Amino acid sequence: MNIVVxxxxxxxxxxxxxxxxxxxxxxxxxxxxxSFVINDADNFxxxxxxxxxxxxxxxxxxxxxxxxxxxxxxxxxxxxxxxxAVRLDDEKFAYSxxxxxxxxxxxxxxxxxxxxxxxxxLATDDGYGAVGIALAQLLGVPHAAYAKxxxxxxxxxxxxxxxxxxxxxxxxxxxxxxxxxxxxxGNEPRYASFKGIREASKKEIKVMDLAATGLSExxxxxxxxxxxxxxxxxxxxxxxxxxxxxxxxxxAGKLAGILKEKGLV
Amino acid sequence: xxYDLTEEQRMFQQMVREFADNEVAPVTDELDEKGEFPYxxxxxxxxxxxxxxxxxxxYGGSGAGLVTYALAVEEISRASxxxxxxxxxxxxxxxxxxxxxxxEEQKQEWLVPMATGEKLGAFGLTEPEAGSDAGATKTxxxxxxxxxxxxxxxxxxxxxxxxxxSVITITAVTGKIGGKKEISNIVxxxxxxxxxxxxxxRKMGWHSSDTHELSFSxxxxxxxxxxxxxxxxxxxxxxxxxxxxxxxxxxxxGMAQACxxxxxxxxxxxxxxxxxxxxxxxISFKCADMLVEVELSRNATIKAAWLADQKRDYSxxxxxxxxxxxxxAMRAASSAVQIHGGYGYVEDYPVCRIFRDSKILEIGEGTSxxxxxxxxxxxxx
Ligand SMILES: Cc1cc2nc3c(=O)[nH]c(=O)nc-3n(C[C@H](O)[C@H](O)[C@H](O)COP(=O)(O)OP(=O)(O)OC[C@H]3O[C@@H](n4cnc5c(N)ncnc54)[C@H](O)[C@@H]3O)c2cc1C
Numbered sequence: 288m289n290i291v292v293x294x295x296x297x298x299x300x301x302x303x304x305x306x307x308x309x310x311x312x313x314x315x316x317x318x319x320x321x322s323f324v325i326n327d328a329d330n331f332x333x334x335x336x337x338x339x340x341x342x343x344x345x346x347x348x349x350x351x352x353x354x355x356x357x358x359x360x361x362x363x364x365x366x367x368x369x370x371x372a373v374r375l376d377d378e379k380f381a382y383s384x385x386x387x388x389x390x391x392x393x394x395x396x397x398x399x400x401x402x403x404x405x406x407x408x409l410a411t412d413d414g415y416g417a418v419g420i421a422l423a424q425l426l427g428v429p430h431a432a433y434a435k436x437x438x439x440x441x442x443x444x445x446x447x448x449x450x451x452x453x454x455x456x457x458x459x460x461x462x463x464x465x466x467x468x469x470x471x472x473g474n475e476p477r478y479a480s481f482k483g484i485r486e487a488s489k490k491e492i493k494v495m496d497l498a499a500t501g502l503s504e505x506x507x508x509x510x511x512x513x514x515x516x517x518x519x520x521x522x523x524x525x526x527x528x529x530x531x532x533x534x535x536x537x538x539a540g541k542l543a544g545i546l547k548e549k550g551l552v
Numbered sequence: 553x554x555y556d557l558t559e560e561q562r563m564f565q566q567m568v569r570e571f572a573d574n575e576v577a578p579v580t581d582e583l584d585e586k587g588e589f590p591y592x593x594x595x596x597x598x599x600x601x602x603x604x605x606x607x608x609x610x611y612g613g614s615g616a617g618l619v620t621y622a623l624a625v626e627e628i629s630r631a632s633x634x635x636x637x638x639x640x641x642x643x644x645x646x647x648x649x650x651x652x653x654x655x656e657e658q659k660q661e662w663l664v665p666m667a668t669g670e671k672l673g674a675f676g677l678t679e680p681e682a683g684s685d686a687g688a689t690k691t692x693x694x695x696x697x698x699x700x701x702x703x704x705x706x707x708x709x710x711x712x713x714x715x716x717x718s719v720i721t722i723t724a725v726t727g728k729i730g731g732k733k734e735i736s737n738i739v740x741x742x743x744x745x746x747x748x749x750x751x752x753x754r755k756m757g758w759h760s761s762d763t764h765e766l767s768f769s770x771x772x773x774x775x776x777x778x779x780x781x782x783x784x785x786x787x788x789x790x791x792x793x794x795x796x797x798x799x800x801x802x803x804x805x806g807m808a809q810a811c812x813x814x815x816x817x818x819x820x821x822x823x824x825x826x827x828x829x830x831x832x833x834x835i836s837f838k839c840a841d842m843l844v845e846v847e848l849s850r851n852a853t854i855k856a857a858w859l860a861d862q863k864r865d866y867s868x869x870x871x872x873x874x875x876x877x878x879x880x881a882m883r884a885a886s887s888a889v890q891i892h893g894g895y896g897y898v899e900d901y902p903v904c905r906i907f908r909d910s911k912i913l914e915i916g917e918g919t920s921x922x923x924x925x926x927x928x929x930x931x932x933x
Contacts, residue, residue: 362559363567478567478571478599479564481601481616482601482614484560485616
């Protein structure tokens, strides 16, 4: 089974020192001080793809839209067991909404043989959660979002578990080829070995610019988007909120006091 | 001149850092308290190649250089010094003697399963009466009917008593040449009759690293367990210790870095006299000094490792790195506890454990005094 897995590089928000500042354009954030990592859900998608490959054979192609610096997340996916990669890189791709993003990803698949395409279900930076579904639509194949478990029934069908509220698992059969938007927590993403990392440096990352995608300028970026982001803003501090100051021991004490006072505990 | 790591080194460093943060750090205190050997973590690390980094792939290792190895030891030790020494002692003291001096057959039999991390190896040099003066070895091995008959005691041997320990290479007196002791290295498989592993020591630190006294009483191993040439033992362990010093230096860097991280965090959040204690130069300067020493220690360590990777002489640099980094780590641990005040003296904060874990850095693989002896001899003194 040949699998395509789409990965996005996002700022590392697990770092408590990460501060987000809106940049001069008002439509972006200052990226200077960020460290970047693979999007959380995509990490699980990569692991699921490699587990399926290990069980059923085939090849895993990693697809990314990003600058050269995104090679680090691509190479890590290759180090864990991906076979080859495509990186879509052109300044015209900036400000693509989920639909334009999906169109770009679809263009990268035109020369790739695949049975299954996986994305993460949600990106931790822009939080659209729509790319996988838009991609399925453009490819004309079925999809399942928030997929947590994936089982191969036969070479035409998968059994996919979708996690619902309260941990309920909804089981679906879905025809191949299809797109799965993978939820976090369904597997345990592995750590790449040194040998895997060494191998990854020998694997090809094909770079595609606008011309290579075969798309026109008005199909990508802001021009190709149905939703246009106009501005970021920082929410104003409301009157009703009380910000507790002090070290954790102090603030916890104050919080406990307030909860008691209001009869909430 | 180029101070940058390669992409491969950076990626592996990042991967080991993630592993250390996500898998090691959360269980370090529990392992330390129980004094348990972390078999599960060891197995996961083995899968990443962490138990045979500098050993070539054909012998089960990863074929990485010592720079990569030093970076990895640093990251693991930042989260757990015990795990750092488990990995470092296995690699340098366990694997390297067999890799450097073993025959093809010995490598296939013993090195391959150790370099994959399936088994652990140890090196027994120190004896009750031969510590810094390692040449004073008393353990004797006498060749009788094609077998070495070993008698003696080794002490403080790391990784020598785990469930997955496969062999211990020991130094032993195998005869006399011209009135001088002939010292050779002999490989003793775990479980050989006559070879007894004592219960673990009750150590100040490194609680989840495995350390035992070993005794040999008419313990017999085949003549073919001799490593390299008869009488080459002294030369061989000096070479092994050079690499071991890079490991201890890297371990020290990781621990000093952990002290710095914890201290800065604490100095920012602990409020006394109405402001974070880090606003006082008495505290912030300690952190600045730590930063300087971490950086210098790391540079010295990586330089020694780099020289080794270039196949150049690195013995002096390894000694410099080990001496400076281990003493810097001890100073950092002491400052870190001071910055934490009373909270640094209780086990609720990691600096308490790091303080206990640090002292041995100035003792193992050649004490600070021994490093100074070696370095001053190099100066012709
Ligand atoms: C946790 C742990 C793990 C260890 N792991 C191993 C291992 O795996 N394999 C192994 O072989 N050994 C191991 N060791 C042993 C370690 O290498 C020795 O403890 C160390 O070399 C010092 O020897 P010693 O303890 O006998 O001290 P001594 O040699 O008795 O030294 C005592 C003090 O005297 C000083 N001193 C000695 N000679 C001189 C001199 N000429 N001039 C000035 N000062 C001097 C020393 O520096 C030291 O301060 C381990 C030790 C520990 C505690």
